[in-house]
Amino acid sequence: MANRERGDRILTDWNRVFDALADPSRRYVLEYLHDRTQPVPVWELAIALAVRTTDRPANQVDIQIVEQAETGIVHVHLPKLEAANLVESNGETITLTDHAETLPLFTPAYRGIVRPAASEEEDWES
Template sequence: MAKRDRSDRILTDWDRVFDALADPSRRYVLEYLHDRSEPASVWDLAVALAVRTTDLPPDEVDLQVVEQAEVGIVHVHLPKLQAADLVESAGDGVSLTEHAETLPLFTPAYRGVVRPVGDEEERREL
């Protein structure tokens, strides 16, 4: 019976990871955190997400758009990412967990999981 319990737990863990990865905003949060050496504040995440969704420079994004992104991050995205053990909050900062770093999300072969392949090509052109 112990093997079955362990298998069920592993499947539940993967279900949470897949659920977390199902949303492009959450994948972007993971990418953003992976590309940083320090934890990010929720406000930094909100600004980055607002910039990404509006295609405007940070100083041109409407404050209401950033605040709306912040609400989504706090109430939807971070809880799902935390439930999947992909991010952790410490004080004012959010960072990837060790568990997230061990998943193949950020390896070259799997980079498309968190960053669509087209994004890589667009960044090279810039």
């Protein structure tokens, strides 16, 4: 019986990870955090996400777009990423957890999970 409970817990944990990875914005958050050595302020992450979604330089992104990105990060993306134990937040900064670093999300063989190759991304959009 104990093995079944452990198995159910592991499956629940993986379901949370897959749920977190299902959204391109959350995958981008993970990629952005992975490429940094220090915790990232929520506002900086919101700017980066706004730049990515609008395809404009940071100084040309409307402040309302950045504020919408910040709201999405705080109220949608962070809760899912935290539930999957992929990020930690103190309310002002965000960082990857040790658990996220141990998953094969950032290894060369699995890099496509978080950062798909351009040709693969185009295939998905077709």
